[in-house]
Amino acid sequence: MAERSFKAEVEHLRKGDGDVFTGEGILAITKALLENGVGYVGGYQGAPISHLMDVLADAEDLMTELGVRFEANASEAAAAAMLAASVHYPIRGAVTFKGPVGVNVASDALANLCSSGVNGGALIIVGEDYGEGSSIMQERSHGFAMKSQFWLLDPRPNLPSITKAVKDGFELSEASNTPVMLMMRIRSCHVTGSFMTKDNVSPPLTVKEAIANPQSDFKRVVLPPASYTHEVEKIEERWPAAEKFIVENELNEMFGPQDAKVGIVVQGGMYNGVIRALQRLGLADVFGSTDIAIYCLNVTYPLVRSEFDTFCEGKDHILVVEEGQPEHIEQALGNFLYKAGQTLKLYGKGVLPMAGEYTGQVMLDGITDFLKEAAPDLLPSQVRAPNQDAPLIPDLSQTVPGRPPGFCTGCPERPIFAGLKLVEQELGKSQITADIGCHLFGSLPPFEIGGATMGYGLGPAANGAFDGGGDRRAISILGDGGFWHNGLSSSIGNMVFNKSDNVVVIVDNYYSAATGGQDILSSRAQNKTKATNNPIGDALKGVGVEWIRQIDNTYDVGHVRDTVREALTTDFKGPKVIVASSECMLNKQRREKPIRNKAIKDGRRVEIPRFGVDADVCTGDHACIRLSGCPSLSLKKLDDPLRDDPIAHIDQTCVGCGNCGEVADAAVLCPSFYRADVVHNPTGFENWRARMRSRLIGWLQTRRDGKRLRFEDAPA
Numbered sequence: 001m002a003e004r005s006f007k008a009e010v011e012h013l014r015k016g017d018g019d020v021f022t023g024e025g026i027l028a029i030t031k032a033l034l035e036n037g038v039g040y041v042g043g044y045q046g047a048p049i050s051h052l053m054d055v056l057a058d059a060e061d062l063m064t065e066l067g068v069r070f071e072a073n074a075s076e077a078a079a080a081a082m083l084a085a086s087v088h089y090p091i092r093g094a095v096t097f098k099g100p101v102g103v104n105v106a107s108d109a110l111a112n113l114c115s116s117g118v119n120g121g122a123l124i125i126v127g128e129d130y131g132e133g134s135s136i137m138q139e140r141s142h143g144f145a146m147k148s149q150f151w152l153l154d155p156r157p158n159l160p161s162i163t164k165a166v167k168d169g170f171e172l173s174e175a176s177n178t179p180v181m182l183m184m185r186i187r188s189c190h191v192t193g194s195f196m197t198k199d200n201v202s203p204p205l206t207v208k209e210a211i212a213n214p215q216s217d218f219k220r221v222v223l224p225p226a227s228y229t230h231e232v233e234k235i236e237e238r239w240p241a242a243e244k245f246i247v248e249n250e251l252n253e254m255f256g257p258q259d260a261k262v263g264i265v266v267q268g269g270m271y272n273g274v275i276r277a278l279q280r281l282g283l284a285d286v287f288g289s290t291d292i293a294i295y296c297l298n299v300t301y302p303l304v305r306s307e308f309d310t311f312c313e314g315k316d317h318i319l320v321v322e323e324g325q326p327e328h329i330e331q332a333l334g335n336f337l338y339k340a341g342q343t344l345k346l347y348g349k350g351v352l353p354m355a356g357e358y359t360g361q362v363m364l365d366g367i368t369d370f371l372k373e374a375a376p377d378l379l380p381s382q383v384r385a386p387n388q389d390a391p392l393i394p395d396l397s398q399t400v401p402g403r404p405p406g407f408c409t410g411c412p413e414r415p416i417f418a419g420l421k422l423v424e425q426e427l428g429k430s431q432i433t434a435d436i437g438c439h440l441f442g443s444l445p446p447f448e449i450g451g452a453t454m455g456y457g458l459g460p461a462a463n464g465a466f467d468g469g470g471d472r473r474a475i476s477i478l479g480d481g482g483f484w485h486n487g488l489s490s491s492i493g494n495m496v497f498n499k500s501d502n503v504v505v506i507v508d509n510y511y512s513a514a515t516g517g518q519d520i521l522s523s524r525a526q527n528k529t530k531a532t533n534n535p536i537g538d539a540l541k542g543v544g545v546e547w548i549r550q551i552d553n554t555y556d557v558g559h560v561r562d563t564v565r566e567a568l569t570t571d572f573k574g575p576k577v578i579v580a581s582s583e584c585m586l587n588k589q590r591r592e593k594p595i596r597n598k599a600i601k602d603g604r605r606v607e608i609p610r611f612g613v614d615a616d617v618c619t620g621d622h623a624c625i626r627l628s629g630c631p632s633l634s635l636k637k638l639d640d641p642l643r644d645d646p647i648a649h650i651d652q653t654c655v656g657c658g659n660c661g662e663v664a665d666a667a668v669l670c671p672s673f674y675r676a677d678v679v680h681n682p683t684g685f686e687n688w689r690a691r692m693r694s695r696l697i698g699w700l701q702t703r704r705d706g707k708r709l710r711f712e713d714a715p716a
Contacts, residue, residue, distance in 0.1 A: 006058040013059055015197045022194045025184065026052040028159045029125060030059060031197060032166035033094055034066065039203035042071035042079045043096035045515040052096050052125065054516065060529065067206040072530065075485045080106035083113055083179065086120035088215045091205050092170050099126035099141040107144065113179050114148040115230040116220040117238065121170035122179040129186050130324055131357025140324045141183060145301045149234050150179045151242055152301040154268040157185065159193035165298065168251050176242035185269045243304050251299050252307060256290040259314055262375045263293035265333065266321040270358060271296050274321055277364040282380055291378065303332050312344060317374030320348035323358045404444045409632045410655035412554045412582030413439050413507050417447040418627045418663050419560030427568060430475050431466050435459030437479035437514045439507045446629040450477055457486030460495055460504045467500045473568050474502045480536060481512035484521050488539055495575040496544040503567045508536055508581040517587045536579050547576040554582040555659055557666040585655060606680040609656030613648045617672040620645035627663045
């Protein structure tokens, strides 16, 4: 069950020639693929491009009508390997995944693909999430493009430019026999806009037709001596062909007065930020007309020297706006200038920061500093010589607490870490490695379990160095998505082969939850196009794991604690794997809430469990919060002057998972938690019983109040 359904939007993909399409960037990409005769598409889900896979899945019927093959790949490596179809056959193919981590996983296939070259157009659509919106290490995919020499597109973030980049990418790939990477930043993926559509086109050669007439060419196989000639082809044939196509088709764009003394070279994806900064300085208007010359690199690799030389003519100062480090583009352009003996001054890192996302303010400050030195006469007078200092931005770090990410309300993974924490208090701290996924939040307060993460599905492999290193067993955390992506072979298989004695906890929440709730092999859902309901335990047995424990209700904190303790203390020698299974609460609520709300609206009786804290029983020690961390579990100040400490309190966001009560019971805390079932559309008997209870309670309260000792003021 994906995070979002695009069934309604997918109908707009059928629009034809001259129609107007309005929607998100990811929908525009899908439409552009269909308009340009793509023969097969695939990919691996992963933010920020994850919804593209959801769109493709929802559009599978339409693609089948056109003869387009769709594959939801098990990993980025599997997706990139699909592009082998374009090596021998003139079929356009496209795959998508998250970069740079996805590019790293797919690197083996991509490197071979770039060596052999392609016959049909091969497009890799990468969701580049550099900056504060990223959930990964801060790297760029640019370096990989340079290393393997495939061409890198970075279009301006508007729908006409994005859809044109898909067309240009296929044609550039075919013209130069080289795969092309189309980089989509977070904002580009989800920017909204409109563009004129064309008719969808069936691929001239479908994969079904191709397999009926198999082709092969040994010269394309990456083996000596062919692999030696591939390198020569890249430099002597493919590169010049790419530059020729880029120039003749004007893939890069120039804006503003080209005879100006100053200019800005900018990555296409950063163009909007540059224009907005110039607008704020009064040097551009809302339509993009600018007083500063701009060279917009919709193709950031390869850089075309002849175009850059033309742009530099008559200029004294050039600013390169390139987000991230290393500054690949700035270095290359500086090399061009040096070899040409140019004397103009090149700016980049220095006026702009070396690292970090180029937000609107960062861009404004950097361009302002550049123009102050290069062309101060272009700046407004108040910027050239401000009458007053800029207002100081207050430091809120001392008053506003940090807000690290955490588990959702009712998350079934929270009780797993509560159980691990209880075992840690009992047996002492263990060496624990984490993994990519929601369970990585366990490394943060209040649990602080797992101090390293080395890649998707590599949690157990990361503990390989600690196997047999002492009397205490190491623990690894692995998600169900990571298990099927890479963990089964690289982690579990590695443990079996090396006769590991460590412990693995596989967090099974039924989905690839962290990327949007897509189905995987072990999902419990019935999926008409995918094979689900394949138990993780069966796969573990298949690779030789003998000690396996299945937990089917992770909210039973006591059972989790006891199972982890058993794994750490058993005399069994060999890999010990605990599969802890409960459905992702977000997906469960997405499925059940509409059904429940409809039932309530239709007047049917519905019970909804809610939990609360008895204020008279709670001692205010907050141990429950330290072992839970649920967002719905907070603090409440009492009016009682004899109780200064705030007590635990459950707010209205509670989903009734029961974790707080289970934690209190397993940790032998105060019995202050209670469950109340909220009844919608109660029966007549339930209404009568509620009235009777209310009257009885009211009578008892009045009776007790009448017996209370009172101290009346004496008459004057």
